[in-house]
Every structure is written in structure tokens, then in C-alpha cells.
Amino acid sequence: MPRIAITVDGIAYEEEVEPRLLLVHLLRDRLGKTGTPIGCDTSNCGACTVLLDGKSVKSCSVLAVQADGSAITTIEGLAANGTLHPMQRAFHEEHALQCGYCTPGMVMAAIDMLRDDPEPSEESIRHGLEGNLCRCTGYCNIVRAVRRGAQDMAVKTP
Ligand code: FES
Numbered sequence: 001m002p003r004i005a006i007t008v009d010g011i012a013y014e015e016e017v018e019p020r021l022l023l024v025h026l027l028r029d030r031l032g033k034t035g036t037p038i039g040c041d042t043s044n045c046g047a048c049t050v051l052l053d054g055k056s057v058k059s060c061s062v063l064a065v066q067a068d069g070s071a072i073t074t075i076e077g078l079a080a081n082g083t084l085h086p087m088q089r090a091f092h093e094e095h096a097l098q099c100g101y102c103t104p105g106m107v108m109a110a111i112d113m114l115r116d117d118p119e120p121s122e123e124s125i126r127h128g129l130e131g132n133l134c135r136c137t138g139y140c141n142i143v144r145a146v147r148r149g150a151q152d153m154a155v156k157t158p
């Protein structure tokens, strides 16, 4: 079996993986990163979104072997020393979730979106999150949260 080296939330791992193993299963079943949920079996919902070398990917559509040599950030790696990432805090304070199933993927996708567009309009946010589905909220509070998170991140990283 192929052996891969991967860093997840700042911790280095070496794992033997079957070539067909999906990254999301490596994260959840081997490494215990159950904060990254699986919401579909069609690569549609975006719940499983993580950052792969800083870029958001649906971890159910990436093979673990494709992530060899990469650094992965999951929702569990965002908070630092018990302090929520500004985007996590914004989702909490803007009540941008109900069941919460979509939230990890939404937060990760939003953070990636801000790399190219640090001050997104409502339209850009809706467009940027098109690959992430929410069955509960109607999206309004999610859009508000992303705008607030963007503002807070801009303050933190001028
Ligand atoms: S679980 Fe990956 S897109 Fe739905």
C-alpha cells in the first residue's frame, strides 16, 4: 500500500493508505477528525470542505494519496489556544447555523474565498458559497456572518 506523509492541523502523520481511500475517510476514520462531516455521496453538499495547502477542497472528492506532502486544515485546526477563529466567532454571533451540519464546510469555504476577495459583496459571498448547501438557515445569516468574519479578519491581519 502507498505510504503518505501529511500534516493535519499542524500535526505530521505518516499513513499507509489504500489507493482508493478518500481524504475525508482518512481524516475522520483514521485521524479522528470527526469535525469534518460527510453530508452526501455525490460531492454536492460541501459539508466535508477542508483547506488543502490553503485552498478549499471537498475532501470527499480527493484521494488521500493525492494529498501526499500537503498540509490540511480542518475546522478543528482553526481555533488557537481556545480562541475561536474570527470566522467561527462570526457564525456563532450572527446565528448562522441551526443543525450545524453544513457549518464546518461553510466556514472553511468562506475563509478560502476571502483570500481572493477580502471584502466580498453579498452577491460574491452567495456566489463563492455555491458549492456549500444548507438545508436549514435560508443563507441570510450565513451571508451576514461571512461579511462580519471578513471585517474581523481584516482587523486582525491588516
Ligand atoms: S460530503 Fe463531500 S460534498 Fe457532500
Ligand code: FES
Residues within 6 Å of the ligand: 096, 097, 098, 099, 100, 101, 102, 103, 133, 134, 135, 136, 137
Ligand atoms: S445549519 Fe443545518 S444544514 Fe446548514
